[in-house]
Amino acid sequence: MMQQGDDFRMTRRVAFADTDASGRAHFTAILRYVEEAEHAFFATRGMAVISEQHGWPRVHVDCDYRAPLAFGDEVEVLIVVQVIGKTSIKYTFAVKKGAQLCAVGSMVIVSVES
Secondary structure, eight states, X not given: OOOTTOEEEEEEEOOGGGBOTTSBBOHXXXXXXXXXXXXXXXXXXXXXXXXXXXXXXXEEEEEEEOSOOBTTOEEEEEEEEEEEOSSEEEEEEEEEETTEEEEEEXXXXXXXXX
């Protein structure tokens, strides 16, 4: 299970399919990277993101984009658990390219039965 303050880091490269006509990572790609890291984080805790009986839909997302990412850039996604409620988890995230902060935000997910 997760606890407040738990964190998780994941690296990946920006794929060509994630870029827009300007050659920069599309804003939705950044949120997919965060979701990918979230799923990997759940897996390290032995938790399923979705099953026949259970799921974790998003009920709130915010993101501030600070610097662009481009095709081939290696990025690190950091997730930190901030609040664990009775049925919800709120975490913050940061997406970096090297030392440069490219995006920050938070997400709230809620446990629901299918």
